[in-house]
Amino acid sequence: MSKPLMLRSELLDLDLSAKIYLITGANSGIGFETARQLAKQKALVVMACRRVEDGQAAAEQIRAALPTARLEVRELDLGRLESVRAFARQFTQDHTALHGLINNAGVMNTPLTRTAAGFELQFGVNHLGHFLLTELLTQTLKASAPSRVINLSSAYHDRAMGRDGVIHFDDPHYTSRKYDGWEAYAQSKLANVLHAQQLAERLAGAGVTCVSVHPGWVRTRLIRNSLPVWVQNYVLRPALHLAGMIEPWEGAQSTLHALLAPEVAQQSGQYFSQTGQYRDRSCNSGGWPLRSPNPNAHDTAAAARLWKMSEQMVGLAGHA
Numbered sequence: 001m002s003k004p005l006m007l008r009s010e011l012l013d014l015d016l017s018a019k020i021y022l023i024t025g026a027n028s029g030i031g032f033e034t035a036r037q038l039a040k041q042k043a044l045v046v047m048a049c050r051r052v053e054d055g056q057a058a059a060e061q062i063r064a065a066l067p068t069a070r071l072e073v074r075e076l077d078l079g080r081l082e083s084v085r086a087f088a089r090q091f092t093q094d095h096t097a098l099h100g101l102i103n104n105a106g107v108m109n110t111p112l113t114r115t116a117a118g119f120e121l122q123f124g125v126n127h128l129g130h131f132l133l134t135e136l137l138t139q140t141l142k143a144s145a146p147s148r149v150i151n152l153s154s155a156y157h158d159r160a161m162g163r164d165g166v167i168h169f170d171d172p173h174y175t176s177r178k179y180d181g182w183e184a185y186a187q188s189k190l191a192n193v194l195h196a197q198q199l200a201e202r203l204a205g206a207g208v209t210c211v212s213v214h215p216g217w218v219r220t221r222l223i224r225n226s227l228p229v230w231v232q233n234y235v236l237r238p239a240l241h242l243a244g245m246i247e248p249w250e251g252a253q254s255t256l257h258a259l260l261a262p263e264v265a266q267q268s269g270q271y272f273s274q275t276g277q278y279r280d281r282s283c284n285s286g287g288w289p290l291r292s293p294n295p296n297a298h299d300t301a302a303a304a305r306l307w308k309m310s311e312q313m314v315g316l317a318g319h320a
């Protein structure tokens, strides 16, 4: 079992009072811990949540210990393109700056479900919703440079429960082949890595650093479609910790490193992981940044093809 890398302590003391950060899925797990830490460092944190009431409850929890926290809770359902558009419209009306976009929200191993636009849910929420959101906020990110985009990917972009991470360009939404929830998760998480790489290339010289991260294997509600959360949190918790599972605060370290460490500005496009769970053992001890063992994660032609396909799917082709 490898120990997670922890953030350099001076990064946790930075005064972020001039910064605005946006975190998707900030009401739970890694996103919540990230929001709490950035608020502690005096940043204005926009918590973009699927259910506003859950976001408000999370914000209240942060404020209980940190009454001066500057938090905005806004509704964002990444599975509905009109929600993403409405969110971005309102955000850019209300704010002229954005110093960090943390594309954190995600679902894993869901039963076959389609979004209103007909997308397979994991590809739709984990990748396409974030792709559209990022495009709609790119001008604001550029205007706020130096700024950063962090995509929460996963070690499972390489292989998830034995399923290889591949973008199935012929049928990404499983319309003509048998659905597999783990394969679809791996596809969506590989898309997160390729999206960050391609974004880094497109925004080179603009002062916007774009990276992807694997947070580690973290005790959150992400597991809920595979195992009851109470079994993870109570029955199996000691055994899972021994096997390498870490706590949400430890899981927030990769995101915070990618957002705050000065050297990351020279590492745009890279993949960061404090610890891995790879077939390639040399990667398991982690490092910042870390080379993915999946050859598909280094396929620049696939990254460009994914970009074009994503633009078409979210209705941006010809406009971007």
Ligand SMILES: NC(=O)c1ccc[n+]([C@@H]2O[C@H](COP(=O)([O-])OP(=O)(O)OC[C@H]3O[C@@H](n4cnc5c(N)ncnc54)[C@H](OP(=O)(O)O)[C@@H]3O)[C@@H](O)[C@H]2O)c1
Residues within 6 Å of the ligand: 024, 025, 026, 027, 028, 029, 030, 031, 048, 049, 050, 051, 054, 076, 077, 078, 079, 080, 103, 104, 105, 106, 107, 108, 125, 152, 153, 154, 155, 214, 215, 216, 217, 218, 219, 220, 221, 222, 223
């Ligand atoms: N936990 C791990 O071991 C692990 C490992 C590798 C990568 N990751 C990645 O880390 C990220 C954060 O996950 P987590 O572990 O912190 O899980 P989590 O506690 O389940 O948090 C996921 C967040 O995503 C939100 N979300 C789900 N569907 C959404 C939608 N349609 N629109 C907007 N928000 C939506 C959830 O909102 P609700 O509360 O409303 O459902 C929740 O706030 C994910 O991208 C995940 O793939 C996690």
